Amino acid sequence: MRTVSRAAVRLAYLLGLPAVLMGLWWVLSDQSTSFYFPPLRTILDSFGETWFSGRIADDVLPSVVRLLAGYAGAVAVGVSVGVLLGSSRRVRLLAEPVLEFLRAIPPPVLIPVLMLFAGIGDTMKITVIVVGSTWPVLLNTAEGVRAIDEVLADTARSYGLTGAARLRRLVLPAAAPQIVTGMRQALSISIILMVISEMFASSSGLGYTIVQFQREFAVPEMWSGILLLGLLGFLLSLLFGRFEARALRWHRGWRQAQKGES
Template identity: 65%
Template sequence: MTGAPPGRPKSSAWRHVVLRLVFVLALPVVLVTVWWVASDGSEDVYWPPLRTIVSAFPDVWTGERWRGDVLPSVLRLAAGYGLAAVAGVALGLLVGSHRRVRAVCEPVLEFLRAVPPPVLVPVIMLFAGIGDTMKIVVIASGCVWPVLLNTVEGVRALDPVAAETARSYGVTGVARLKDVVLPSAGPQIFAGLRQALSIGIILMVISEMFAASNGLGFTIVQFQRGFAIPGMWTGILLLGLLGFALSVLFRLVERRVLGWYHGLRAATRR
């Protein structure tokens, strides 16, 4: 028995991909075009034409600067973000799973969450110095809260039927955590991780503006102090491109880890 394989036809699939690219790229193209046209001919020192910024990009961000500034920033971000992810999920599982622990910890967590992480930079410098440790701790101290609080809410929202079924079949301990709790709280955990990623980029830049000798934040401030305004704007654009690339990478990881969840949502829409 022969016939067309099930699924979407190739022409329809290609049309879907093209439309998706149009939707993704339409607004950035419009914004860049508006910026290019609006800034063209500008003689303001602090608002150079976009063509000047773009032409300065390859001269500013050479291979040496990528190794000396961009790579250290990304490594600090990865270390702080990874530390916050592990600590946030672990503490969130503990607090969310035990009512008494949650009752004891909730006031303290709410107090600490309300303290802006940039305010803690001078305090952290007293204990961790001015090296990479300080910057990693600053990033982790801000990223941990979205992960922690979303994990707590995800664990608390565990389906009572699933919890009772696991209890009936004797699924306890690590098996219950791995097969019941984490899959159920997974979408909420990834929501917190997504929020933490943008916070981490902001704190990466802020931490590098304090007593630093390299990094994206340090370089942008140096350009500003030296009145190298096109170079400063190239650093800002590079930060935006870095954030976009990390967001795309995060989405790919999320799609792979939560494939069952996105598949279920897609099925319910049909």
């Protein structure tokens, strides 16, 4: 019974503020006569007609596939390079100037260049997501690896843990909290870059469709696309929260144990 009540309270906290904001939007826009800011009821009326008439398969699913592919690539590259930089001071000092230069370049600026080499297909869009979303994962991973407790490192060394065993049993678990933090930041960036990449020379996707609605002055449909993007980001955030809770369950238990001892 207590578990059910806790779940109800969490759900109320989770949906409370969005429900209040949607209610305010409904009330404040109900009498709107602006062409550019239609009432929320008009946007919701067009939502079903716009997105459940074939656009789910034609535009939403391709966007989600590109997003997940780019995000997975960013996590793989970020963790791999971050572990290397965090483990070796010489490599970090050697690579730092180049990495700082590359990090300063906004990923959308690279879209015209990537179009020359990768065309205008999914490869270009996924590459844009990978390039822009790698940095939070990479930097957080490197800092997490650098911050490994010396006592744990010495213990692993005394037990003869080297190579892949050391990486699996010491480095990745110790850096996991910061890696997950970087992954959460990268998820938000991936959604933004997914939309931006689809606005350039594309024929499908959420970004492409929203721009087309804007060019055709289909304002309620355009707002419905923006609303759908918000819902997609909210859903992905919920799913990532579940993943984070499972992945870092040991870490939270360890922190609670430390608090109990103190």
